[in-house]
Amino acid sequence: MxxxxxxxxxxxxxxxxxxxxYFFADAPTVVRVLSVIVGVVLAGVVAGMSAPGKQFFxxxxxxxxxxxKVVWPTRKETIQMTGVVMAFVVVMALFLWAVDSILMWLVKLAMGQGS
Structure with missing residues (x-):
């Protein structure tokens, strides 16, 4: 409890x-923001003293x-992987463009508008 x-x-x-x-609407913005920050900090201190707060901490x-413990990639690995991703995006864009063009041609052909 x-x-x-x-x-x-x-x-x-x-x-x-x-x-x-909102109460200090006429006060400078610094005072208004400080009231929120103080409220949140004090709330954090009080919540930190509860069992769920201690578990969260x-x-x-x-x-x-x-x-x-995370092993971050080196600069070289990052640049290489970025290049691989960009190349894959270009290949997929070309593939989707080709599929779209073929499907558009087939629809036009089926509707009698194709040559």
Missing amino acids: ADKLKLLVAVMLVISGVAGF SFALEARDEAK
Whole structure:
């Protein structure tokens, strides 16, 4: 039950931050944006103290660790694969153009408009 209350408070903080944005309509834009940012940050802190928040934080840390393990392609590999993709796009475009032209010719022929 305590976790649900914490999440409810977090949602209320976000809502109050957004409401502050509209409440301070005459204030400078910086103040209005800061009210939203403060609301979201405080909501994050409160939500982080709940069990689901702690699970999410743990998941985020694990995801970051997994992202560090990714082996990114070298510049040469990237350029080569980009060339392969571009060549495939050109070949497919020519193939689809040919199929479209043949089908258009067949339809015209079937309708008696072909030569």
